[in-house]
Amino acid sequence: MRHRIQCPRAAAACTAAVLLCACTSTSPQVTDDEVRREYDRVVAQAYSGKEYDVRHILVQTRGQAEAGLRRIKSGEPFAQVAMDLSADPGSNQNGGELGWILPDHFVPEFSRAMVSLDPSGMTAEPVPTRFGWHIIEVTRVRNPSPPPFDEVKDRLAERLRQGKARSPANVPR
Numbered sequence: 001m002r003h004r005i006q007c008p009r010a011a012a013a014c015t016a017a018v019l020l021c022a023c024t025s026t027s028p029q030v031t032d033d034e035v036r037r038e039y040d041r042v043v044a045q046a047y048s049g050k051e052y053d054v055r056h057i058l059v060q061t062r063g064q065a066e067a068g069l070r071r072i073k074s075g076e077p078f079a080q081v082a083m084d085l086s087a088d089p090g091s092n093q094n095g096g097e098l099g100w101i102l103p104d105h106f107v108p109e110f111s112r113a114m115v116s117l118d119p120s121g122m123t124a125e126p127v128p129t130r131f132g133w134h135i136i137e138v139t140r141v142r143n144p145s146p147p148p149f150d151e152v153k154d155r156l157a158e159r160l161r162q163g164k165a166r167s168p169a170n171v172p173r
Contacts, residue, residue, distance in 0.1 A: 028164035035157045036149070042156075043146045049103065052114055053140040055096035057081060058088040058132050065126030065133035072122070078137055087132060100142070107131070114138055 055078065059065050064085065071081050079095025086092035103111040113127040117138040126133040 028161050030157050030160040030164065034160055035153050038156050038160055039149050039152065047144045047146045049144075050115075050118065050141050051100045051102055051144045052118075052138050053100050053142075054098045054114055055079075055082065055137050055139065056088070056091065056098060056110075057086045057096050057135040058092075059085055060087060060132045062126055062128070062133050065135055068135050069124075069126065072135070078122070078135075081135075096137075100144075102144070110134060110136065 057065070057068050057078075059068065068081050068085050072078055077095075079097075082092055082096030086096055088096070091098055103115055106114065107129045109127055109129045113123050113134070113136050117123065117136065119141045120138050122137040123135060127136055128134075
């Protein structure tokens, strides 16, 4: 049930108060130092370690994976075997390409096998995971590079302002 203010003067006063609050309210300010600290924190967290350019073939049985490995070792292109065999709908038509990815985006078994191939190579044996059996190939490895501070500082500042606006210290009582 909506409550209506019966007194016109009270209604006008409430409307004026809401408008005054809306017009004078500013988003919380953030300093350049706060933005720089947030950038450094994000870079340290998201850009540590290595990125791997990886492709894979996912099949349901070890036998299928071994047959795929034999085809590749006999000279058939990895991409063609992936298109023929892989059950991964997200990568099979791209020759098994997963792109540049950090190890923590995969299940541990896949990540361990991928990292062991640094700087490049293909697993000698199929790798079992809860999804099935994988043939994994790393084509390149790099240290990820963060975007320059000047490119992201405005977005970081806005994110910090929004976080401050949501904090309990900024909620009117």
